[in-house]
Amino acid sequence: MHKQTASSQWLSYFRAHKLREPSWESTDSLPLPIGAIASLHDFQRGEKSEGHHFSKLADKYAEDNHDPAYAASVRHLIREENHHAYLLERYLIQSQQQPAEASGLDQIFRFLRHALSLQGTISVLVSAEILALVYYSALEQATSCPALKRLCVIIYEDELAHIRFQMQQLHRMRVKSKRRGVAEFLHTTLYFGTSLALWLRHHRFFRHNGLPLSIYMNRVGKVWQWASQQTSSASSTDQTNIPKTANSSEKVRLLL
Ligand SMILES: [Fe+2]
Ligand SMILES: [Fe+2]
Numbered sequence: 001m002h003k004q005t006a007s008s009q010w011l012s013y014f015r016a017h018k019l020r021e022p023s024w025e026s027t028d029s030l031p032l033p034i035g036a037i038a039s040l041h042d043f044q045r046g047e048k049s050e051g052h053h054f055s056k057l058a059d060k061y062a063e064d065n066h067d068p069a070y071a072a073s074v075r076h077l078i079r080e081e082n083h084h085a086y087l088l089e090r091y092l093i094q095s096q097q098q099p100a101e102a103s104g105l106d107q108i109f110r111f112l113r114h115a116l117s118l119q120g121t122i123s124v125l126v127s128a129e130i131l132a133l134v135y136y137s138a139l140e141q142a143t144s145c146p147a148l149k150r151l152c153v154i155i156y157e158d159e160l161a162h163i164r165f166q167m168q169q170l171h172r173m174r175v176k177s178k179r180r181g182v183a184e185f186l187h188t189t190l191y192f193g194t195s196l197a198l199w200l201r202h203h204r205f206f207r208h209n210g211l212p213l214s215i216y217m218n219r220v221g222k223v224w225q226w227a228s229q230q231t232s233s234a235s236s237t238d239q240t241n242i243p244k245t246a247n248s249s250e251k252v253r254l255l256l
Contacts, residue, residue, distance in 0.1 A: 006172075007069035010165050014076030017161070019083045022150035027094045033142035035205025040088055041100035042201070043135065046128060048085035049110075051078035054125070057118040070169070077162055084155050091151055119173050119183060126166040127191040129159045130227045131198055134211075134219045142209035164230045171231035188224075195220040 032040075055074060062071035089099045112124045133156060140152035170187075174180045199206055199216050206216050 007067050010073045011069040014073050020154045022147040026146035028145045034208040039202040039205045044085055044088035044100045047081050053114050054121055061118050080158055087151050122166050122170050123187040127194050129162050130223050132159050133223045138209050138211050163227050167227055167230040
């Protein structure tokens, strides 16, 4: 499929995709799972971004490749990421917690994103999005709060589509590159390095919520394998290919 057709399909997907919220009245007053507050702070900061650098790189790519739908899709993706940050912030406030101020891990991610090309920026962003699948599914399992469970499912589902969108774009750029092998090696190293850093930073949350390092790394590997297969635009923009089940827990466990 030609890249412009694929980008146009993604633009249609993003335009049709509604920003969703959990039912906030269903927030319970029970304590959050062990270690959840610190990790929620990190994810809230990570999701929040103006996306200036990413948008600028996407604009340049779109201009060079006559693919305006790509740049427009990137803006929709950034809007959805900021919506995720809003959901997390609202949940923290609703459960009497302070929203996040700053995060060391997030600073590293921001630095990396600003220093890189479009390919590098997407690699960093999609690595975080793939890891988000592991995190939000663990959180959904760990909490009994209906609002937080729903919030995890909403973000998880959005990220499934984002990962497909980003991996397809990476694939399109890499197939033209002579240094494809190097780029793939660096991306794999970045992903697994970041996975380990995330576990070490939030080991209290992961260990107390069913993900000791061995199980965590196993899931990290599984979602990486799934994401690495999402490079074909032939079926992946088809919304029927985005998992849908009536039972939210089932949906969250789908890949893990
Ligand atoms: Fe997100
Ligand atoms: Fe995302």
